Each structure stands twice: as C-alpha cells, then as structure tokens.
Amino acid sequence: MDGAEMKRDNSEKGFSLVEVMIALIVLLFGMLGIMGMQYYAVSGNATSRELRMATNLGQDMLESLKAGPFATISATSSNTDIPTVGVEISGGINFTRRWWVRANCLALNVTGSTNVCTNPVSTCTSSPDALLSPPVSAIRTRTCWTDKQGNNHAVTMDSVRWNANAYF
Numbered sequence: 585m586d587g588a589e590m591k592r593d594n595s596e597k598g599f600s601l602v603e604v605m606i607a608l609i610v611l612l613f614g615m616l617g618i619m620g621m622q623y624y625a626v627s628g629n630a631t632s633r634e635l636r637m638a639t640n641l642g643q644d645m646l647e648s649l650k651a652g653p654f655a656t657i658s659a660t661s662s663n664t665d666i667p668t669v670g671v672e673i674s675g676g677i678n679f680t681r682r683w684w685v686r687a688n689c690l691a692l693n694v695t696g697s698t699n700v701c702t703n704p705v706s707t708c709t710s711s712p713d714a715l716l717s718p719p720v721s722a723i724r725t726r727t728c729w730t731d732k733q734g735n736n737h738a739v740t741m742d743s744v745r746w747n748a749n750a751y752f
Contacts, residue, residue: 631731634677638727638739645681645725646741654747657685657721679729689722719750 599607649657723745728738 634729634731634737635739637677638679638729638737641679641681642725642727642739642741645683645727646723646743649683649685649723649725650743650745654719654721654745654749657687657723657745677729677731679727681725681727683723683725685721685723687721689720719747721745721747 721744723743724740726738726740728736730736
C-alpha cells in the first residue's frame with residue numbers, strides 16, 4: 585500500500601477499546617458490591633457463632649445447677665455472688681458465666697445493665713403470701729462477652745427448680 589490510504593471495511597465486527605473498558609468498569613463495580621455483601625455475611629456468621637456459644641454455655645450451667653437434688657440447690661442459694669468462670673473459644677472471644685440461685689424465690693430481679701456480668705441480684709420475688717414459702721429455687725445464668733468491635737453482649741436465662749418432694 586504505497587502511499588495509499590488504508591480503507592476500513594465496514595463489515596468488520598468487534599468491540600472497540602472504549603466498549604471493553606466500560607464493560608470492565610461495570611464488572612468491577614459489581615464485584616465490589618459482592619465483596620461488601622460477603623463481608624457482612626462473614627460478620628453475621630461470627631456474631632451468630634458467638635451467640636450460639638453463649639447460649640450453649642448458659643444452658644449448660646443452668647442444666648448443671650438443676651441436675652442435682654433440691655437440697656443441694658437450696659444450699660447454694662445463700663451464695664449469690666459465685667465467682668465467674670472464663671471460657672474461650674476459637675476466634676479469641678472470652679466468655680464469662682455468672683449464675684445466681686435463691687431458695688424460696690419465684691423470680692430473680694437484677695438491676696443495672698443487662699450486658700455485663702457484674703450486677704448483683706437486688707431483690708427476689710417470693711410468694712404473695714408471706715406465710716407460704718414456695719418449694720422452688722429461682723436460677724439465673726448470664727453469659728457475657730465483648731466482641732471484636734468492643735461491644736458488650738449477654739445472654740440471660742432464667743429457670744426454677746421445683747422441689748418435687750414438697751407438698752402443701
């Protein structure tokens with residue numbers, strides 16, 4: 585092609601460089617959106633794992649307190665400030681369990697924040713009839729932890745242990 589101008593054949597098909605670049609930018613924004621959703625999914629899974637572990641730890645303590653004879657749980661009732669127990673799971677989250685047991689009590693009332701394990705039991709709801717002592721012990725367990733963002737969380741469980749041998 586000596587000195588002759590190159591002619592463009594209009595029948596050629598294909599993509600121009602600009603079209604390819606625009607397509608890549610659109611694809612990039614879509615992938616960034618998917619990465620953001622993936623972050624929230626993984627974060628939600630970690631929170632779910634922590635909540636499941638706290639629930640299991642609290643339930644385990646509740647069941648172990650209820651498993652023994654009623655006389656044993658009544659003997660524990662005078663000590664409502666049992667030291668906390670630390671448990672660590674994978675992920676570096678430390679859990680703290682605390683429990684309160686009161687004899688002749690229908691429900692425990694704990695004051696203060698519900699997301700920490702340092703609150704003492706303040707009052708006990710007993711029988712409306714002062715002469716009648718209910719043959720039950722109220723049990724409360726609280727499992728606390730601080731997540732990786734520094735937020736406090738807690739799972740509180742309440743139960744009662746009925747003295748099956750008592751009668752009115």
